[in-house]
Amino acid sequence: MRLLLVSPLSGPPEERRRGKGLLPPLSLLTVAGLTPPEVEIKLVDEAVEELEISAEWDLVGITATTAQAPRAYEIAQAFRALGVPVVLGGIHPTALPEEAAQYADAVVIGEAEGLWPQVIADAKAGRLKRFYRHPEGKFPELKDVRPRRDLLKKDAYVLTSTVQVTRGCPYGCAFCSVTRFFGRTYRTRPIQEVLEEVASLKEKVIIFVDDNIMGLPSYARRLFEALKGLGKHWLSQASLPQLQDETLIKLAAESGCKGLFVGFESLSPEELKRVRKFHNDTRRYVETIKRLHKYGIGVIGSFIVGLDSDDKSVFERIKEFAFRAKLDLLQASILTPLPGTLLYEEMEREGRIVDRDWSKYNGNHVVFRPRLLTVEELQRGFRQLLKETYSWGGILRRLLGIHWRWPIFGTLNLIFRQGVKSYLRRVSQLAAG
Numbered sequence: 001m002r003l004l005l006v007s008p009l010s011g012p013p014e015e016r017r018r019g020k021g022l023l024p025p026l027s028l029l030t031v032a033g034l035t036p037p038e039v040e041i042k043l044v045d046e047a048v049e050e051l052e053i054s055a056e057w058d059l060v061g062i063t064a065t066t067a068q069a070p071r072a073y074e075i076a077q078a079f080r081a082l083g084v085p086v087v088l089g090g091i092h093p094t095a096l097p098e099e100a101a102q103y104a105d106a107v108v109i110g111e112a113e114g115l116w117p118q119v120i121a122d123a124k125a126g127r128l129k130r131f132y133r134h135p136e137g138k139f140p141e142l143k144d145v146r147p148r149r150d151l152l153k154k155d156a157y158v159l160t161s162t163v164q165v166t167r168g169c170p171y172g173c174a175f176c177s178v179t180r181f182f183g184r185t186y187r188t189r190p191i192q193e194v195l196e197e198v199a200s201l202k203e204k205v206i207i208f209v210d211d212n213i214m215g216l217p218s219y220a221r222r223l224f225e226a227l228k229g230l231g232k233h234w235l236s237q238a239s240l241p242q243l244q245d246e247t248l249i250k251l252a253a254e255s256g257c258k259g260l261f262v263g264f265e266s267l268s269p270e271e272l273k274r275v276r277k278f279h280n281d282t283r284r285y286v287e288t289i290k291r292l293h294k295y296g297i298g299v300i301g302s303f304i305v306g307l308d309s310d311d312k313s314v315f316e317r318i319k320e321f322a323f324r325a326k327l328d329l330l331q332a333s334i335l336t337p338l339p340g341t342l343l344y345e346e347m348e349r350e351g352r353i354v355d356r357d358w359s360k361y362n363g364n365h366v367v368f369r370p371r372l373l374t375v376e377e378l379q380r381g382f383r384q385l386l387k388e389t390y391s392w393g394g395i396l397r398r399l400l401g402i403h404w405r406w407p408i409f410g411t412l413n414l415i416f417r418q419g420v421k422s423y424l425r426r427v428s429q430l431a432a433g
Helices: 026-034 069-081 091-095 097-101 116-125 178-182 191-200 217-230 246-254 269-274 282-294 314-325 342-350 375-389 392-399 403-432
Strands: 002-007 040-045 059-063 086-089 106-109 131-133 166-168 186-188 205-208 233-238 257-265 298-305 329-334
Touching: 002 026, 026 040, 026 059, 026 116, 059 069, 069 086, 069 091, 086 091, 091 097, 091 106, 091 178, 097 106, 106 116, 166 178, 191 217, 217 246, 246 257, 246 282, 257 282, 257 403, 282 298, 282 314, 298 314, 298 375, 298 403, 314 329, 314 375, 314 392, 329 375, 329 403, 375 392, 375 403, 392 403
Parallel strands: 002 040, 002 059, 059 086, 086 106, 106 131, 205 233, 233 257, 257 298, 298 329
Antiparallel strands: 166 186
16 A cells, blocks of 8 residues: 655745745654554655655545645645545644545544554545544543654755654643644653654754643653753743743753743733633743743743734834843744634634635734734734844844854744745735736
């Protein structure tokens, strides 16, 4: 049996680009690892290489976030037109399985563990089911995870070594699709398996792609202790409550932590409550960043613009906070009502969703009607925020004065700056054309 796994290009057609990728598609590598060894597999990540549509495959598996969905459906239709069966999976098909089923022979709802071997067996027998899902309330254990990194295109990514240690998040933010996909659960891998995987990777820098690596502090402590002897540097994501524990931060630093993605999201306490991010305390933002910097850990700070109380001043306030707090990177995005989230359901009820082109659901486009801004004001303010934050002056204002941040975050700022420039250039060309 010959299996093709595809990660589609993301975003609207005019914004899609192919080049050196930042990170490989770990979800597809994991699916490949779940596939019986006798199956011949090829993996194509459209972000870094061309996809050839042909009838040489016995089965095609396509993963899709919401912004990837239109391209995923296009690919699926092309293969099915040649008589090749297609399976769709990932966050978007899980949120909207009936929609996805219009473009595929089968849809995997939720995580692949415990389901994928049956998909392969059914495909071999020519009897694919329409849907594959876990029993209600059941989620797979995270054991024997073996991503097939040998399938990756060589030298195609800036950072290749991605590892998942936990799944899920203990919180339930209204805008986040993690809870719908992983359930309101927080599951961990056996630490010995994690150590073996990390030790097998040649690269010095590891990206733990967890949504909240410190979500269970007792597990995080044991993990960090175990990582100490491997000599790796790592980056991941954590939430504000766990970052108040200085002993945990110190232990993370000792284990090689060099950077954490932190979802601040808003400077407004009222807005944080509205989006159910109850665990964030704006009074602790600056001291948390200082605490992380004290231990040599950089901060990738996430902020959302377009929340209900955001007016024209929000862009300047976020920018000045990034400068004052010395954020190593600013990850700004436009509020996006992703299918499967509480935010989506709320905006559906209120009739505020104005654009259902899923390719625009990537955090760079206004797809809903804001409360205090026009669509144009929100879009324009977002672009200006990115432009000023990643100007040479903006980068220097954030990074100057702390020498240890330059090796990793100097490089990441240059990558982000190039991405912002490309995005703004495409916007300008579209406006002129």
